[in-house]
Amino acid sequence: MKRVQFSHSPIPYLFIAPQIIIICIFFLWPAAQAIYQSFLLEDAFGLSSQFVWFKNYKDTILTDAWLQSAGFTLVFSFLVTFLSLALAMLLAVKANEVIQGARTYKTMLMWAYAIAPPVAGLMGNLMFNPLIGDLYYFLNAMGWDFNHKLDSFDAGFVVVLIAVWKQVSVNFIFFLSGLQGIPKSVLEAATIDCKSNLRRFWTMTFPLLAPTTFFLVVINITYAFFETFGIIDTTTGGAPGGSTSTLVYKVFTDGFRGNDLGGSSAQSVVLMVMVLALTVIQFRFIERKVHY
Amino acid sequence: MAEVKLTNVNKVYPNGAHAVRGVNMEIADGEFIVFVGPSGCGKSTLLRMVAGLETVTEGDLHIDENRINDVSPAERNVAMVFQNYALYPHMTVRGNMSYGLKNRGDSKEEIEQKVIEAAKTLHIEDFLDRQPNQLSGGQRQRVAMGRAIVRNPKVFLFDEPLSNLDAKLRVQMRIEIKKLQRKMGVTSIYVTHDQTEAMTLADRLAVINNGQIEQMGKPIELYKDPKTLFVASFIGSPQINLMSAQYDGKILKSGTLEIDGFENLPVAEELVLGLRPEHLRIDTKGKLAMNIDLVEQHGADNLVYGTLEGAKNEDGEDLELCLRLNQDQEPSIGETITLSYDHTNALVFSKETGKRLI
Ligand SMILES: Nc1ncnc2c1ncn2[C@@H]1O[C@H](COP(=O)(O)OP(=O)(O)O)[C@@H](O)[C@H]1O
Ligand SMILES: [Mg+2]
Numbered sequence: 001m002k003r004v005q006f007s008h009s010p011i012p013y014l015f016i017a018p019q020i021i022i023i024c025i026f027f028l029w030p031a032a033q034a035i036y037q038s039f040l041l042e043d044a045f046g047l048s049s050q051f052v053w054f055k056n057y058k059d060t061i062l063t064d065a066w067l068q069s070a071g072f073t074l075v076f077s078f079l080v081t082f083l084s085l086a087l088a089m090l091l092a093v094k095a096n097e098v099i100q101g102a103r104t105y106k107t108m109l110m111w112a113y114a115i116a117p118p119v120a121g122l123m124g125n126l127m128f129n130p131l132i133g134d135l136y137y138f139l140n141a142m143g144w145d146f147n148h149k150l151d152s153f154d155a156g157f158v159v160v161l162i163a164v165w166k167q168v169s170v171n172f173i174f175f176l177s178g179l180q181g182i183p184k185s186v187l188e189a190a191t192i193d194c195k196s197n198l199r200r201f202w203t204m205t206f207p208l209l210a211p212t213t214f215f216l217v218v219i220n221i222t223y224a225f226f227e228t229f230g231i232i233d234t235t236t237g238g239a240p241g242g243s244t245s246t247l248v249y250k251v252f253t254d255g256f257r258g259n260d261l262g263g264s265s266a267q268s269v270v271l272m273v274m275v276l277a278l279t280v281i282q283f284r285f286i287e288r289k290v291h292y
Numbered sequence: 293m294a295e296v297k298l299t300n301v302n303k304v305y306p307n308g309a310h311a312v313r314g315v316n317m318e319i320a321d322g323e324f325i326v327f328v329g330p331s332g333c334g335k336s337t338l339l340r341m342v343a344g345l346e347t348v349t350e351g352d353l354h355i356d357e358n359r360i361n362d363v364s365p366a367e368r369n370v371a372m373v374f375q376n377y378a379l380y381p382h383m384t385v386r387g388n389m390s391y392g393l394k395n396r397g398d399s400k401e402e403i404e405q406k407v408i409e410a411a412k413t414l415h416i417e418d419f420l421d422r423q424p425n426q427l428s429g430g431q432r433q434r435v436a437m438g439r440a441i442v443r444n445p446k447v448f449l450f451d452e453p454l455s456n457l458d459a460k461l462r463v464q465m466r467i468e469i470k471k472l473q474r475k476m477g478v479t480s481i482y483v484t485h486d487q488t489e490a491m492t493l494a495d496r497l498a499v500i501n502n503g504q505i506e507q508m509g510k511p512i513e514l515y516k517d518p519k520t521l522f523v524a525s526f527i528g529s530p531q532i533n534l535m536s537a538q539y540d541g542k543i544l545k546s547g548t549l550e551i552d553g554f555e556n557l558p559v560a561e562e563l564v565l566g567l568r569p570e571h572l573r574i575d576t577k578g579k580l581a582m583n584i585d586l587v588e589q590h591g592a593d594n595l596v597y598g599t600l601e602g603a604k605n606e607d608g609e610d611l612e613l614c615l616r617l618n619q620d621q622e623p624s625i626g627e628t629i630t631l632s633y634d635h636t637n638a639l640v641f642s643k644e645t646g647k648r649l650i
Contacts, residue, residue, distance in 0.1 A: 185378035188345050189439075193392035195366035203391070207382045 031272065037265035056266035065242055066250070066267065073246045076160060077224035084164045085216055088171030093205065095172075096179045106176065112169040117227055121234030124162035128235070148236065152243030155236045159244050162235060163228045171216050178212030179205070218282055225275065247271050294355050294446035294479050295321050296342065301351035303337050303503075311337040313503040315351070322477045324470070328490035328526070329500035335483045336451055338500070342481060343372050343449050355446055366395070371440035372449040375456060377432045379424040385411075385435050386420040389442045410442040413472070430461045437469070441476065448473065448480040454489065466492060487527055491515070499523045521646040524566050524639055530595060530614045533572075535603045536643065537563045544640075546611070549580070549602035553635050557650070562643035564606060569595065569616040571634040574623070578632035582613055584623055594622055601628075606643070 038056050042049040060066055095106055112120075127135040128148055139146040148154040182205070190204045206213075229248050232238060238245035238253060245253065251271065255264025296319040303312040311334040319325050327335040340346040342353060344365030353360050360368050371392075380388050386407055393403045411417040414434045424432055433453065440448060450469075454462045470493055473480050484490050490497055491511040498508040499522070507514055507523045518524035524532050535546040539557040543550050546565065557563065572580070584598040596615040603611040615631065623629050640650040 183376065183378065185374045185376055186380060189372065189374060189378040190380070190391075191345065192343060192365045192368075192370065192372055193439075193443075194395040195364055196395075199395065204380065210382075 034265045034268050034272075037261055038269050040262050042261055052262070056262040057270070060254070060260075060263040060266050061270055066247075069242065069245050069247055069250045072156070072243065073225065073248075076156070076163075076228075076244075076246060077221055079160050080163045080167065080224040080228070081217060081220040083160070084167040084171055084220060085213065087164065088168045088216075089175050089209070089213075091168070092172050092175035092179055093201070095176060109172050110169050112166060113173065115166060117166060117230035118234050120162055120166040121231040124158060124165075124231070125235050128158050150240055152240055155240060155244045158235055159228070159232055162231050163224065166231065167220060167223055171220065174212055174216055175209065178209050182208045214282075218279070221278065221282075222275075225271075247274075293321050293477070295319060296447060296479060296481070297352075297354040298338075298342075299352040299354070301338070301341065301353065302349045303334070303341060303346060304349045311503055312341070315503075315505055317498065317505070317508065319479060319481070322479055324473055324480045324482065324493060324495045326482045326484060326490045326494035326497050327500055328484055328487060328497060329506075330526070331485055333500045334503040335485075335500050337503075339372075339449055339451055339481055339483050342447070343370055344368050366392075368447075369443075369445050370447045370449055371443050371445040372451065373436045373440050373453040375452040377424075377436040377453075377456075379432060379435055379439075381424055384421050384423055385416060385427070385438075388424070388435060389439050392439070392443050406442050406444075407438075410438045413441065414438045429457055430465070433457060433461075433465060437472075441472070445478065448478050448482075450480065450482040452484055453482075454484075455486075462489075469493070488529055491527070497527075499526055501526075518639065519648050521564055521566070521641040521643075521648070524641070524648075528568060530569050530616075532566045532568050532639070533611070533613050534606055535565050535567075535600070535611050536606050536608065537565045537640070539563060547602045547604040549600070551579070554638075554640065554650070557640060558642070563649070564641040564643050566639035566641065567633050568637065569614045571637040572613075572615050572631045573634070574617070574621060574629055575632035576630060578630040580631040580633065582615070582629050582631055584625055584627050584629065587622060587625060589619070589622075592619055593617060594619060596623060 039051055039053060040049045041052045041055065091109060095102065095109065098105055115123075127133050130136055130147070130149070136146065146154050148158045186208070187200075187204065190200050194200045194203065225246065226248055228246065229252070232244060232246060232249050233252075236244045238249055242250070247267065248271065251264050251268045254260050254267065258264075296317075298315050298317040301312055301315045302310075304310050313334075315338060317325075327338060329335050337346060341348050344360070344363065348361050355368065355370075380391065383391065389407045389410060390403045393406060398406070407420070408417065411420055414437055416431065416434045416438055419427060419431060419435070424435065427435065433456075436453065453469075454465055457465060466489060469482075482493055484493075494511050496509060497511050497514055499506040499514060501522050507519045509517075511527075514523055514527050518527065521534075525534060537544050537546045537551070539545075539554065539559055539561075541559050543552055544554045544557065544563070544565065545551070551565070580603075581601040582596075582598045583601065584596055586597040588595040588597070594617045596617055598613055598615075600611045600613045603613075605611045617623075638650070639648060641648050
């Protein structure tokens with residue numbers, strides 16, 4: 001009798017093997033390492049280590065420095081996400097209305113996408129350089145006693161500005177394609193039904209863009225949490241006094257600058273849990289409202 | 293209740309396409325006007341200018357006494373039904389129908405009452421709380437209609453609203469639209485490329501060709517008395533039979549076929565003779581010999597297709613002829629029959645200008 005079943009060929013496993021290996025090497029293995037490390041206390045030379053249970057967590061998480069960094073991360077992520085989405089949406093809606101020279105306009109808006117975060121950081125660094133920075137001079141000339149090396153608000157301003165600038169182009173591309181996915185006749189029907197442009201935006205365009213917006217919120221929060229590392233490292237380096245150090249940046253400085261591998265690991269485990277929770281919340285609660 | 297007036301209306305798109313050329317038209321209160329023409333002739337553009345979705349390059353639009361060129365679409369008090377319905381996908385049927393009313397500030401009770409009333413008229417009251425993606429094509433079409441009538445506009449605008457429906461539903465909705473328009477008495481402009489839809493719906497019909505009105509009038513006028521070759525060939529189904537012809541002062545000739553009985557035609561000019569399928573009849577003494585290729589039985593009548601011996605069409609090829617017969621007359625394929633034509637109904641056009649001569 002013939003069995004109507006696929007024989008167990010090893011070939012499918014072969015095809016997914018690279019993906020599995022990548023996940024194991026670059027995610028599962030380091031994650032396991034981090035969890036293991038977070039329970040160890042090493043001596044300063046890394047020669048011996050001791051299993052200390054949750055001591056690392058207690059010593060690093062419940063400190064003022066960590067709470068301050070967590071606070072900054074939340075404010076920073078919110079500002080970067082909100083500002084870059086709002087700005088990108090405005091630009092995309094306007095770009096979508098442009099008829100002549102549309103392609104040039106769109107290409108120019110997309111350019112910043114091609115810039116790596118550390119490079120964006122370096123450019124920002126030059127612009128805010130107290131000796132040669134144009135923006136530094138400009139802000140001071142405007143009457144703002146601006147010095148991001150000393151003032152933590154000013155330093156925050158710099159990193160938010162650069163992080164937003166870098167991210168606007170990505171969001172712009174997505175919003176533009178989202179807008180182009182809205183049938184033209186639907187917006188035309190709305191023009192006949194609603195006189196006010198602004199009202200039409202909030203009742204028609206904005207809800208129809210919601211799936212794109214939701215997707216971008218997830219992407220942007222992840223960006224603000226992790227990818228802004230390069231920007232912070234090349235501009236403020238967490239200064240002044242750790243006031244612009246995001247949680248990810250703090251993991252790096254504590255671990256590699258401060259040589260506290262156990263504490264750094266404990267922080268990264270906490271960070272991992274936070275991101276996991278955030279993602280679950282986003283998909284559970286927000287996405288449900290987005291679908292129509 | 294409104295009159296619509298178009299005065300020397302022109303539209304040139306930014307890319308240079310001259311889509312509408314000097315259109316003049318006066319539409320009476322409560323009239324049902326149909327724009328008909330081949331794809332790309334500019335009928336949608338003209339309609340969209342009345343709706344305010346396209347700017348008017350030149351000329352004036354009036355609804356009643358008001359010049360509306362620069363009035364925003366929402367303030368023109370028109371309602372439009374789109375080909376793809378253009379329902380708001382994130383709103384329920386109720387939301388779709390009340391959106392326009394809400395924006396112009398009607399009270400809640402008023403809106404609810406109007407929506408229910410319109411929904412009843414269109415038999416969609418059971419779907420009021422559904423999203424558009426939970427409706428069939430025909431139901432969506434009704435919702436789009438409902439969204440238009442609920443506003444009680446001065447003018448209805450339809451842009452090929454039935455093209456996405458299947459044949460049976462299309463006929464059904466066509467009748468319903470006509471009845472609804474009669475009942476409400478709202479001035480309407482309806483765009484279609486389908487001549488049957490145009491003939492059956494219109495009080496008056498505007499045949500548009502290349503951005504211009506070829507002819508405007510009652511459907512039967514355009515059928516019986518077309519002013520141009522274009523109108524004659526566009527109106528009527530099956531199409532009018534057209535053969536190339538020359539007049540030598542005494543007799544009209546197409547190819548080797550001689551057709552007598554015509555007078556006062558220009559000599560030495562290429563002509564086109566048009567004979568509608570129902571104006572030909574089987575006649576043993578007839579002078580036209582037709583070789584039958586195909587017989588289509590439509591029930592009430594039979595359409596017979598074949599070639600007319602000797603005659604040439606406009607491109608100089610053998611003429612394919614269509615003939616409409618009663619159901620009891622059914623010639624067989626391969627047979628040769630002789631025909632005579634109804635002389636008074638024959639149409640003659642100048643080939644060069646396309647103008648009607650007789
Ligand atoms: N937005 C536009 N930009 C440029 N040309 C257009 C535009 N819309 C239509 N046209 C041109 O105008 C002409 C008339 O178009 P349209 O009014 O849509 O024709 P119809 O509805 O009769 O098929 C066509 O030649 C078309 O290519
Ligand atoms: Mg069209």
